[in-house]
Amino acid sequence: MNAKTRTLIQSAAAGLLSAGLLAGAISTAHAADDSKEKCYGVAKAGQNDCGSKNTKHSCAGQSKQDNDPNDFKLVAKGTCENMGGKLTPATK
Numbered sequence: 001m002n003a004k005t006r007t008l009i010q011s012a013a014a015g016l017l018s019a020g021l022l023a024g025a026i027s028t029a030h031a032a033d034d035s036k037e038k039c040y041g042v043a044k045a046g047q048n049d050c051g052s053k054n055t056k057h058s059c060a061g062q063s064k065q066d067n068d069p070n071d072f073k074l075v076a077k078g079t080c081e082n083m084g085g086k087l088t089p090a091t092k
Helices: 003-032
Strands: 036-040 071-076
16 A cells, blocks of 8 residues: 555544544534423524434435424524424424
């Protein structure tokens, strides 16, 4: 294995590790804030915080449509249904 190939593999591995750590940190941050709740169906395209297992993308900021019932936005606890959202994602 030459030096260029080794560097490329090391860079790819470091990138995957960083992505995994970032995803874990985002997940922990979402879970740690008890004053917020996941509100499905209120996020504008590209402004979602994440989505349910029924989404067609991997996570935050990737929604392609407004008010997708499978994408959520974190909102102040108790305000979701007043905004027209739901506390659970749409069923498939």
